[in-house]
Amino acid sequence: MTSSTPSKDLEEILKISMLINSTFETNEVLNRIMDSANRVVKAEASSILLIDKKQDSLYFYVALGDKGEEVKKFTVKMGEGIAGWVAKHSKPLLVPDVQKDDRWFKDISKKVNYQTKSILCVPLKLKDKTIGVLEVINKMGGNSFSLEDQSLLETFSNLAAISIQNARSYQDIKFENINLKKELSHSKLPQDFIGESSLIKEKLEMVDQVAPTNTTVLLLGESGTGKELFAEHVHYKSERVGKPLIKVNCAAIPENLIETELFGHVKGAFTNAVTDKMGKFELAGGGTIFLDEIGELSYSIQSKLLRVLQDHTFERVGGTTTRKVDIRLIAATNKNLYEEVSKNRFREDLFFRLNVFPIFIPPLRERREDIAPLAEYFLQRFNRELKKSVKGITPEAMNLLKRYYWPGNVRELQNVIERSVVLCKGTEIGRKDLYIESDSISVKSIDIDPVLSLKNAVNDFKRGYITKVLEKHGWKQTKASESLKIQRTYLSRLINELNISKI
Numbered sequence: 001m002t003s004s005t006p007s008k009d010l011e012e013i014l015k016i017s018m019l020i021n022s023t024f025e026t027n028e029v030l031n032r033i034m035d036s037a038n039r040v041v042k043a044e045a046s047s048i049l050l051i052d053k054k055q056d057s058l059y060f061y062v063a064l065g066d067k068g069e070e071v072k073k074f075t076v077k078m079g080e081g082i083a084g085w086v087a088k089h090s091k092p093l094l095v096p097d098v099q100k101d102d103r104w105f106k107d108i109s110k111k112v113n114y115q116t117k118s119i120l121c122v123p124l125k126l127k128d129k130t131i132g133v134l135e136v137i138n139k140m141g142g143n144s145f146s147l148e149d150q151s152l153l154e155t156f157s158n159l160a161a162i163s164i165q166n167a168r169s170y171q172d173i174k175f176e177n178i179n180l181k182k183e184l185s186h187s188k189l190p191q192d193f194i195g196e197s198s199l200i201k202e203k204l205e206m207v208d209q210v211a212p213t214n215t216t217v218l219l220l221g222e223s224g225t226g227k228e229l230f231a232e233h234v235h236y237k238s239e240r241v242g243k244p245l246i247k248v249n250c251a252a253i254p255e256n257l258i259e260t261e262l263f264g265h266v267k268g269a270f271t272n273a274v275t276d277k278m279g280k281f282e283l284a285g286g287g288t289i290f291l292d293e294i295g296e297l298s299y300s301i302q303s304k305l306l307r308v309l310q311d312h313t314f315e316r317v318g319g320t321t322t323r324k325v326d327i328r329l330i331a332a333t334n335k336n337l338y339e340e341v342s343k344n345r346f347r348e349d350l351f352f353r354l355n356v357f358p359i360f361i362p363p364l365r366e367r368r369e370d371i372a373p374l375a376e377y378f379l380q381r382f383n384r385e386l387k388k389s390v391k392g393i394t395p396e397a398m399n400l401l402k403r404y405y406w407p408g409n410v411r412e413l414q415n416v417i418e419r420s421v422v423l424c425k426g427t428e429i430g431r432k433d434l435y436i437e438s439d440s441i442s443v444k445s446i447d448i449d450p451v452l453s454l455k456n457a458v459n460d461f462k463r464g465y466i467t468k469v470l471e472k473h474g475w476k477q478t479k480a481s482e483s484l485k486i487q488r489t490y491l492s493r494l495i496n497e498l499n500i501s502k503i
């Protein structure tokens with residue numbers, strides 16, 4: 001007979017079931033299970049021993065009671081003592097008086113100076129496999145444990161098994177996920193990097209220099225210049241290759257969600273937080289985190305980011321545990337961060353932290369040598385992707401591509417080529433297939449995107465205008481210079497300086 005009422009026992013069991021469903025903290029659940037078992041069967045001490053197959057022994061996973069902590073230091077051989085016998089035979093055992101049972105192994109009780117009288121021990125089975133035992137010692141009040149106690153302890157053993165199974169499945173999924181991620185980051189190489197201009201080669205050299213270090217990299221440049229591609233190359237050329245590269249577009253996440261996205265949350269942190277969730281920083285652990293459009297972060301998140309950069313620590317939203325993370329940060333923005341700092345929209349201290357190794361990626365119009373190779377590369381790519389066989393780009397069309405202003409940079413060029421491959425009916429992409437304004441340096445485009453220094457804007461204008469005049473005169477420099485009302489030698493110098501060519 002147990003002294004607690006059946007409804008109380010049921011209540012305890014219900015509480016444990018609920019706990020199992022709400023957490024993967026096996027350690028906590030198993031401790032709580034044994035604590036409940038103790039109360040329900042009125043025992044002085046209780047423990048869970050798990051089988052260590054390699055050592056052919058059992059070790060204490062949970063040990064409650066006065067001597068619990070001391071007992072934990074011991075292991076029991078398979079088949080030895082009551083616990084060893086139950087583990088080996090996979091059957092419950094009720095021993096009213098240990099002195100009268102040969103199977104009892106007195107060693108541990110003696111060493112911790114504990115008087116054992118009665119023991120009830122049941123196997124802990126996962127599916128059909130015995131993985132350990134649950135044991136309760138000394139019924140309070142001097143009686144022996146009953147058969148009813150035995151079936152209650154068996155119920156607790158089932159609950160423990162469910163908890164262990166849950167945790168194992170969760171670990172498997174987590175492990176699988178990590179492996180999958182590793183595989184993905186191994187197999188997914190960054191896209192080819194096309195660039196022949198000395199300007200871009202210089203930047204690629206900077207990537208080679210900084211990649212193997214852990215230095216924070218700040219990528220600056222207009223939209224579509226290739227900041228993300230640069231970030232990928234920094235990661236893949238670093239020792240962190242094979243570890244995750246986690247990309248976060250700070251502009252795409254609503255302000256109220258960004259903190260949990262970055263740092264995760266604990267269960268119950270807010271209404272929808274039904275489970276614990278890892279943030280991007282944890283996911284990037286050991287690898288690289290790429291914070292795109294970092295200029296969009298609010299002031300309060302900027303402070304939290306600063307802390308991660310300074311001491312690599314953070315807390316999940318709603319959590320109290322401070323977590324440490326090993327990450328390399330790459331940030332990107334098309335904003336002028338100096339200006340943002342001066343207008344108090346970006347923290348100066350964070351800016352200095354980020355600005356350790358800035359790489360400015362020049363707009364496409366300032367590296368026009370890259371236009372032809374990029375156009376050819378995109379042509380081949382879209383031929384493949386769209387199953388087309390466009391052979392090339394006419395000189396006239398290429399000329400236009402080279403002179404265009406490219407406010408959307410490489411991304412715009414990529415889109416223009418994709419569209420022209422779709423539309424192209426002949427074997428070559430002609431001027432008409434491009435659908436871009438032939439007047440590459442219209443005042444309109446400068447108005448839309450006032451990013452050029454005056455000198456560059458003027459040079460752009462000169463380049464476009466002189467090219468047009470040269471075209472009009474069949475590239476005859478004498479006639480063109482007359483029309484422009486400048487010396488022929490001056491025109492020739494401008495052609496060189498402005499990098500003007502027929503194709």
Ligand SMILES: Nc1ncnc2c1ncn2[C@@H]1O[C@H](COP(=O)(O)OP(=O)(O)OP(=O)(O)O)[C@@H](O)[C@H]1O
Nearest residue numbers: 192193194195222223224225226227228229410411
């Ligand atoms: N040098 C390059 N070689 C090949 N492809 C490139 C190059 N630069 C950019 N691209 C391609 O152009 C597109 C735009 O580049 P990316 O997304 O890296 O630019 P971004 O600077 O991050 O733009 P945004 O600021 O708009 O996010 C991508 O598809 C990228 O692969």
Ligand SMILES: [Mg+2]
Nearest residue numbers: 224227228292
């Ligand atoms: Mg980008």
